Amino acid sequence: MGFGTMGLFVVSVIDSSIIPLPVPGSTDLLLILLVIHRANPVLAAVAATVGSILGGYLTWGTGSKGGEAALQRYLPKRFAKRLSGWVERNGTLAVTASALIPPPFPLTPILLAAGALGVSRRRFLISFSLARTFRYSLVAWLAALYGRAVARAFRHYLAGWSTTIMWVYLGLVVVGILYGLWKFRSQRRQTAAPRQAALSAN
Numbered sequence: 001m002g003f004g005t006m007g008l009f010v011v012s013v014i015d016s017s018i019i020p021l022p023v024p025g026s027t028d029l030l031l032i033l034l035v036i037h038r039a040n041p042v043l044a045a046v047a048a049t050v051g052s053i054l055g056g057y058l059t060w061g062t063g064s065k066g067g068e069a070a071l072q073r074y075l076p077k078r079f080a081k082r083l084s085g086w087v088e089r090n091g092t093l094a095v096t097a098s099a100l101i102p103p104p105f106p107l108t109p110i111l112l113a114a115g116a117l118g119v120s121r122r123r124f125l126i127s128f129s130l131a132r133t134f135r136y137s138l139v140a141w142l143a144a145l146y147g148r149a150v151a152r153a154f155r156h157y158l159a160g161w162s163t164t165i166m167w168v169y170l171g172l173v174v175v176g177i178l179y180g181l182w183k184f185r186s187q188r189r190q191t192a193a194p195r196q197a198a199l200s201a202n
Contacts, residue, residue: 004034004039005034005039005040005043005044005047006047007030008027008030008031008034008044008047008048008051009047009048009050009051010051011026011027011030011051012027012047012048012049012050012051012052012055013051013052013054013055013058014055015027015051015052015055016051016052016053016054016055016056016058016059016107016108016111017055017056017058017059017108018058018059018062018108018112021172023172024103024104025102025103027048027051027052027136028102028136028139030048031044031045031048031136031139031140031143032139032143032147035140035143035144035147036143036147041140041141041143041144042140044140045136045137045139045140048132048136048139048140049129049132049133049136049137052099052132052136053125053128053129053132056099056107056111056128056132057124057125057128059108059111059112059115060111060112060114060115060119060121060124060128061115062112062115063111063112063113063114063115063116063117064115064116064121065115066115066116067116068084068116070112070115070116071083071084071109071112071113071116075109075112079109080109080113083106083109083110083113084113084116084117087110087113087114087117087119088113088117091114091117091119091123092119092123092124092127094110094113094114095110095111095114095119095123095124095127095128095131096127096128096130096131097110098110098111099127099128099131099132099135100131100134100135111128
């Protein structure tokens with residue numbers, strides 16, 4: 001498959017970052033597709049895991065540097081309040097659960113909250129890394145074990161459409177990345193505007 005493990009690495013970084021992707025569980029889906037198309041399942045699992053850890057760490061860092069202001073910037077207020085309370089009570093357990101449980105269980109908001117509410121870098125990296133390693137190793141193993149049988153059924157029922165579906169998926173990923181970058185820059189400008197106005201007034 002031309003997209004390759006490097007593409008999986010990039011998608012997994014973004015999937016765990018504050019940039020939203022349009023397809024929930026994009027990393028899992030791409031990992032399965034790569035293994036079905038005869039990619040090395042160990043290398044694919046490593047690419048997904050390392051990319052996700054990097055993206056998750058950047059998200060934790062955003063929360064850590066921005067504090068509760070980061071939660072208000074990236075999350076709806078009512079959602080941020082409930083989520084903050086849950087992360088405050090559970091800490092490392094909340095990080096582990098978010099890394100293990102597939103969508104629609106929220107990941108990015110919990111990682112932001114973990115950084116903002118003082119989950120230490122060490123505790124975060126250990127819990128998140130172990131959970132992601134387990135999850136993507138399991139997904140790669142299941143894909144290697146059962147993926148080709150699923151792929152044969154897929155080809156049988158959707159003959160001639162697999163390439164189109166893959167391009168549509170990749171197109172959605174690109175659109176999601178561009179939208180996420182635009183939203184991120186817009187939010188930064190909105191945050192910077194009041195500061196610049198305050199500095200001008202002084």
